[in-house]
Amino acid sequence: MGKHIGKQSAIFENDIYILETASTVGPKEGEGPLRNYFDVILDDESFGEKTWEKAESKMIKTNMELVLEKAKLKFKDIDYIYAGDLLNQTSGSNIAIKDFNIPYFGIFGACSTIGEAMALASINIESGIGKNILVGASSHFCTAEKQFRFPLGLGNQRPLTSTWTVTGACAFIISDIKSRVKIKGITTGKIVDFGIKDANNMGSAMAPAAADVIINNLKDFNIQPDYYDMIFTGDLGYIGKELTIELVKEAGYDISKNYTDCGIEIFDKNTQDTHSGGSGCACSGTTFAGMIYDKLKNKELKRILFVPTGALMSTISIQQGESIGGIAHAIMIESL
């Protein structure tokens, strides 16, 4: 049986592993600093499809097939899928997996979706019910910009606070089959809203939630930041990262030495012109599937806190003057 720890954390008694990961990314991500870690780099954003949305679904589908192949599993070995994306009614994932014939829990945590999926899959395995669970999340620069901001053809100028939505799909197998990467515990995020209303400043909207879940993880487990080799937030970018360090410092913890954000890692600041960095479900998802998982397997990283972050907004909520709540889910991961 798992145990609830402190205010919002849980520790698992069962051994829960990340058996395998896969990542598929767009061409821009494939030119970035993490290029050698990705499994598949697309030649173009449309992936041979007539629409960007169809391209996103195809990317999710082929990437899930890939992670099964890498794990030497068949679809019949998978008990559940937990997946989601940024499209209205998570239609990217729904269309991608509909031929897989596997019990499916659709989730929405904005760009924190892969963290939410990892937490829910771990809880499921801890319950004794699931054995092999496929989790996935995706985002696509073109579908996201079109849906949340401006038509791409408008060539709108992007403010310096904006981040660049990562085109990519990630998929992991969470399993009771032993691997070298183990999920030890989770700290589930609550919505934190500091009143940001600018859909082009999501780093600031999400940083309070990231800081809150990191602080509560440290408090609930009574540990200091140096317990972790690294803390990775999801897609706060440069502005959000600095805010997070400040907010965590106010609670008495210094994470400035062993903390980075996947939105900073995935693009090159000097040559790739993404302003505040990368964002989207795939930002943390493909960075984990690629670089972070690799370093955990190789024991370059021994203990990490993986904190995918999400900005909870829709065009309707923004138009009606609602502020953007942030959410972040923290996953404690160890190398064996």
Next chain:
Amino acid sequence: MGKHIGKQSAIFENDIYILETASTVGPKEGEGPLRNYFDVILDDESFGEKTWEKAESKMIKTNMELVLEKAKLKFKDIDYIYAGDLLNQTSGSNIAIKDFNIPYFGIFGACSTIGEAMALASINIESGIGKNILVGASSHFCTAEKQFRFPLGLGNQRPLTSTWTVTGACAFIISDIKSRVKIKGITTGKIVDFGIKDANNMGSAMAPAAADVIINNLKDFNIQPDYYDMIFTGDLGYIGKELTIELVKEAGYDISKNYTDCGIEIFDKNTQDTHSGGSGCACSGTTFAGMIYDKLKNKELKRILFVPTGALMSTISIQQGESIGGIAHAIMIESL
């Protein structure tokens, strides 16, 4: 530890209860046959707010506060919230719960959302981590019609296959605290797509998924339909119900004698002009919170299968010619 049963079911070892329920509905639902079962009936669809979306969020929020009051619990007693709705990026729920300060898993299962939430909350309690979990789902006729179909001001004629989105919010406490209503097991749905592309014929789009999960529940547990006093699907309406009976019959099971659909129960066919019946997350959610839960507590019903049903579509997926996949989650519930 829970047990995986058959192809897509699970049975719980721990005692998992539905401790309390609450429902808030709109004026049309308050004139329907179930009027005496609802906790709150609104005077109008706007609930004193400037927009229908804000009204939906307020309804979710006040209804969650109500279920806690009814259960004599405080927010600090709640370990997790699992909730969702039909609005883009589930913004109804996100805005409603942001001041509650409780770890939150956002989910999207279209109109099957409350079934998904009950399944996930049960798995969580089975894992030993959560003790009291708040689940909720909502829909609103005006926000849904505006988002998925036509502006209401257009006064568009509705085809006879169409259903009427229920305005309402439901909330339940899933708990290890004993009550007279127990969740025994679940059958988790997979996406089933028979190629329907008409957003005004969702009963036909969802019926294959409903039939699939009912058939698999019966097979996995090796039981006959008369094991249940009643089987309730979510929001298939008249057309979807007939299709479901036919499809289940093809697998060798006759559910015609002890099966109804919440979309048929919630409105009066002769006087309320809803064509094929009710739909929306709140259709099954408030019917359960009201009538079904009441009858379970009073032992008028002893064993039921509750099967919320969802149509996975977005305006973009419809416009791009994608068909509407259905999904349904079955919850086995017993009266003690």
